[in-house]
Amino acid sequence: MENSLVGRQAELAVLRAALDRSARGPVVVAISGDPGIGKTRLLGELGADGSRRGCLVLAGRAAEFEREVPFGTVKNALADHVGSWSEALDDADVRLLGTVFPGLVRPDDTAGPPLLPGERYRVHRAVRALLEAMASDSGLVLILDDLHWSDEGSLELLDHLLRHPPRGGVLVALAYRPRQVEARLGRAVAAAVQRGLATVVTVGPFSRAEADALLPAGLSPSRLRQLYEASAGNPFHLELLARGPDDGEAALPAALAGEFSGLDRLHRRILYAAAVAGDDVDVGLLAAVADLPLSDVLPALDDLTGRDLIRPYGTGGAFRFRHPLLRSAAYQQAGAGWRLAAHARAARELGRRGAPVADRATHVQASAPVGDLAAVRLLQAAAMDAMRITPAAAAHWLQAALRLLPGEPGTVDTRLELLNLRAQALGITGRLAESRELFGQILAMLPSGTEPRVAVVSFLTMVQHLLGEHGEARALVLREMQQWPDHGSAAAAGALRVAQALTTLMSGPAEDTAVEAAIGTARETGSRALLAAALGVGVVASQAFGRPGGQARAWLDEAAELIDAMPDQEVAQRLDTALFLGWGELYLERYPAALRHLQRALHVARATGQSHLIGSLQTIEAVAHCATGDLPRALSALDDAMESVVLTGGRDAYPRVLGYQCWARVWTGDVDEALTLGEQAVALARGRSVQDWQSAVAEGMLGWARYAAGDPDGCSEVMLEAGRGPDLPAVRPLWQPRWFEVLTAAAAAAGDRRRAADLAARAARLPAIAGRPRRAGMIAMAQVHAGLHVDPQAAAGHAVRAAALFTRAGDRLGTAQALFYSAVAHREIGDPDEAARAVVAARLKLAGCGARPHWLARATGIALDDEAPARRDDPAKTYGITVRESDVLALLAESLTAAAIARRLGISAGTVHKHLAALYRKLGTGDRLATVLRARALGLVAADGEG
Known part of the structure; x- marks a missing residue:
């Protein structure tokens, strides 16, 4: 068979x-x-x-x-x-x-x-x-x-x-x-x-005919039927039942047990030992686990292989059961007491051989009694070995060690250490809710006013932020502060103040009093790392929420000076200090400094084994690369950040990283992938129970991807809904210039010049911020989009200014985009030489960034390179018809209904109707038939009979 x-x-x-x-x-x-x-x-x-x-x-x-x-x-x-x-x-x-x-x-x-x-x-x-x-x-x-x-x-x-x-x-x-x-x-x-x-x-399962073909010849029809019904057509069960007696009662458990029924005590013992020892067991280990001399084991193995209960495997003298179900049956049949002693013998033999600690831990956890401190130490060692590559295994071994640890006063420190390690292991493997619960248990064991307790609070709030539980994190910190004793550690109190400022930042908007209190308390402690962390949080909070004044620059200068003076060992004590500094430098457009500090933090994290901030550091590093146009490094860092998010389960970070991947893919020209990433980001962001101040990132990225895909109405729809209207009250001030630029570009592409002018005017009313040329460049680009076909002379001036601002900021992609529009404007005003110079400079910038934005070529009519000149006679471009509107028009010409068009394009029927309204406006028609006839006359769709 x-x-x-x-x-x-x-x-x-x-x-x-x-x-x-x-x-x-x-x-x-x-x-x-x-x-x-x-x-x-x-x-x-x-x-x-x-x-x-x-x-x-x-x-x-x-x-x-x-x-x-x-x-x-x-x-x-x-x-x-x-x-x-x-x-x-x-x-x-x-x-x-x-x-x-x-x-x-x-x-x-x-x-x-x-x-x-x-x-x-x-x-x-x-x-x-x-x-x-x-x-x-x-x-x-x-x-x-x-x-x-x-x-x-x-x-x-x-x-x-x-x-x-x-x-x-x-x-x-x-x-x-x-x-x-x-x-x-x-x-x-x-x-x-x-x-x-x-x-x-x-x-x-097998059919009845297949089952009959599997079974031995000569069985009666009633026996064949009995076996098939008892086995439900399962081949292994069929064979197992067929080996048993023809007693009219074909029961699977009895048949499985019957596999061992003819064995004497010696053979059973060896079979049980094989079940305990594990797959691919060698003869020496089998003899040790069975507690038998090798001379007894070898001939018995021949008998067991002859019965096809176990089989030789590989070339190293190893054996394994014919089927895992047989091993499971033998293991259960061995009896709990015998198994316990056998596992102990296996652990001793593997220890004598110097086997990997994980192989020994498997048997130690199954045999060691409560109070065996040597077993606790071995299980902890197995956990530490596994922590880097399989933290889930580490969490398992630590739980086993905790089970064996006696509940005596002298073991409290060991219990705290094991609990803390297990909480970290669970967090790293993505089981954040379990990690949070364990940190809660640890807190209950630590006295108030101590640095170890505050360290646990800091870790616990970080886990809560990763879970999106910003309100719970804030409540925890406030509760700790309310219960703070007069004799409490000053350094610990300062750390709590910084944690409070961070929780207000994450739940947003940040409280000025909390930030100032954190900075003031940190100064009093004399800790450089703590002060730098507080200053960094202050910078991020002030910029994210548009706080007035030049205080942020002074804070950032001081934080950078502190960090640069600290050796790596000191930075390692508060690694989040470098994170906040790099984050603040990103917001203040100090990109080279941000990259330097973030890369140093990554080096320190790896050198000191600190994994908890790695994904956040990689994400901010990627954003800095995006902002300066280094797309290969940005995508590499984002890939790393995404893998970290996948492994650690940080659901709060997932949509953010997807959003930035969407942004980068728009610039590389992979617009379909960008749309997919943007849709995933928005779905995840909207699926969260709590929306924080960063929730709008995903909608902004998706909107831009839709614009790049030739769907300006879809772009406006998602961004205006997320921003809650044209004033964008739901969008943080930090991001509003970018949103206004994209929305203005979308309105202009849709042919709605009035809306484009309105959005550009709103962008122009945003407050100017000294030292933020990239922000000013985005505002200038909004004026370019609105005025390009209304006042090309003014648009040319805005584009030249935008290019200069982006260059000053170090944003090569922004510079290239501004230069492309500068070329269009200068062509419109009759200055082809200046247009040609702008195109050459823009192409060089894009090539240096690894960018292939075909959407930019389509929007401007300027090819990305000399070998692929853009068509100037495209009727769709002449009438401002977008790619998505062209798709709708082509299907309309096939006499499809709006619902059918929606299904074909994977969009909503409402969006189809918006595209139809735009087409009626742009082509000067009022119904479907007139629109199709007009489109055919203009060459926008094939005439009847044309392919």
């Missing part, structure tokens, strides 16, 4: 088609089905087919009782092959792989940045590079079975690979039970299916 596959021809056809496609690029196939349904057998057929085609085939599987071994599933597949492929990788990837595969010979570990838990996506990228190298010769088939039991580290890696598949001929085949698989993997597979990367094969 083993060598002849029964049925499954449709499933095999899907797998072979996936193998065919993998010759052209990455493919994922997921096999989903109940226990015993035949998933593993199908994977075996796929592997054999891959081998026949010359592919490298690697296979691994998760194990039910070893779910906390970091990257256990992946190591099971790749560990024996990593070394032979490491020469194809760069040193940085080899160093990172060494954190997962300890046996790998690594280059000098000091040569690259240390790995932070929040940056464990770097390990995922290194594994992806390894898979690409393995596939480079003749293709790779990577088979991972039983993923419903997989460790968290392997699941995180698979999530990454499904979002960023390896390049080249890589087929990743996954198998799992649908009702037991982690939701994370299920969502990742579903998203990969939507993108066309993955195919799901759902394996169901």
Whole structure:
């Protein structure tokens, strides 16, 4: 029966088609089905087919009782092959792989940045590079079975690979039970299916004919029927039941237990020991766990393999059960007391061998008694080993250690340490709500007025901010301040004041009194780091909420002077100090200084193992790169920030990072991707229960993407709704100039010159702020958009001024955009030489930024390069018809209704009607038929009979 596959021809056809496609690029196939349904057998057929085609085939599987071994599933597949492929990788990837595969010979570990838990996506990228190298010769088939039991580290890696598949001929085949698989993997597979990367094969029960073909010949019709009904068509259950007696009662549990019924005590003991020891157990470990001499174990193994209960696996003398269900049955049958002693023997033997601490921890947690402090220390060591690459495993080991820790007064400090580590591990792995609860428990154990308590409060408020619970964070800090004792630490009191100022900033608008109190209290403490943090929060608050006065510049100068005088060790004590400084410098348009301080903070974070701010630092660094036009670095930093957000679950940061990715993609010319990112950002921002002062970021980015996509009405719709009207009262003053510029451009593109003039006038009334040339450049660009076709002479002056302002700010993209419009205006006023000079300068700026804004070429009629001149005779441009309006017009000419057009374009019927109204206005028509006839006469759509 083993060598002849029964049925499954449709499933095999899907797998072979996936193998065919993998010759052209990455493919994922997921096999989903109940226990015993035949998933593993199908994977075996796929592997054999891959081998026949010359592919490298690697296979691994998760194990039910070893779910906390970091990257256990992946190591099971790749560990024996990593070394032979490491020469194809760069040193940085080899160093990172060494954190997962300890046996790998690594280059000098000091040569690259240390790995932070929040940056464990770097390990995922290194594994992806390894898979690409393995596939480079003749293709790779990577088979991972039983993923419903997989460790968290392997699941995180698979999530990454499904979002960023390896390049080249890589087929990743996954198998799992649908009702037991982690939701994370299920969502990742579903998203990969939507993108066309993955195919799901759902394996169901055999038909009656297939079941009969699987069973031994000679069985009576009644026995065949009985077996089929009892097994429900499950192949493993069929075979198991068929092995049992024909007693008329085909019961699966009895059949499973019957697999061991003919074994004597010795053979049972060895089988139980194999179940405890784990998958791929070697003979020496098996003998130690069974507490039997090797001379007894070896012949018994021959008998057990002859009965097909266990099978040799690989070439290293390892054994595994024929099926995981058999291992589970043997483990349960062994008895709780026997298992406890067996796990203890396994832990001792692995300790004697010097095995990895995670392998020993699996058995220690299953056998150590409460009060075993040596076991507590070992579990803590396992947690610290796992923290960087699989913090979820670290959280598990720390919970096990806490369970073993006795409740004695002398262990309070150890309990606090373990709780604190576990709270951090949970936070890093994205289980923020659990982390918050643990920090609450820690607070209850700490006395008021102490620095350790304030440190926990600071961490807890950070977690609450990541969860979007800004009001709760503020209430916590205020409660701590109200309960502050007279004898409390001055430094701790200052830290609380800074935390209070930050909570008012996040919930917005910031309270001036809280900011000033924080700065004043910080000065009294004499702590440079605390004072710099308070000053930085003050700068961010004053700029975000449009506070008057030049106080912010003085605060920022003082904070920068303090930070620059501090050694890294001092900065490390309050890493958020550098974050606030860089944030404030970004707001005050001091981009080189912001990048310098943010990059220093990232260096200090990695050197000191501080992961909690890494995503925020990367996001602000990316925004600074965006503002200066360094798109490659901006996108790289945003990719890093997004991976950090995905791993840590910071739902408050998710829409923000998506929004900035949308912004960057508009400039690279990937407008469709920008629209997708913007839509995702808005959906997430609107889905939050609490809207903070940063919520409008997503709508602003989506609006600009819609404008770039040729949908100015859609742009105006989303931005005016989010801004709550043309005065934009819901938009922070910091962002209003940018919003007015985009809205003015959208109104002008839609042909609504009156609205464009009104929006430009509102922009011009914004207060001028000294030292903010980029802000002034955006206001000037609003005047350009409004006046380009009304008063080109004035528009030319505004465009030249905008270009000069953006240049002074260091914004190369803004400069290029202003120069393009300057060229248009100078052409309009009859100055072709100045127009030509502006175009040459603009093209050089865009090339240096890595930008390809096709929308800008379309809006101005100026090509991005000499080889692709823009068409000047485009009738759509002549009449101000946008790309989206052209789409609507083309479908209108096909006699589609507004509802049908909406379905075809993926927009609302209301938006279609707005486009129709704009078309009527621009073409001077009043109904659908007149509009189509007019469009045909002008060449906007093909005439009847034309293709």
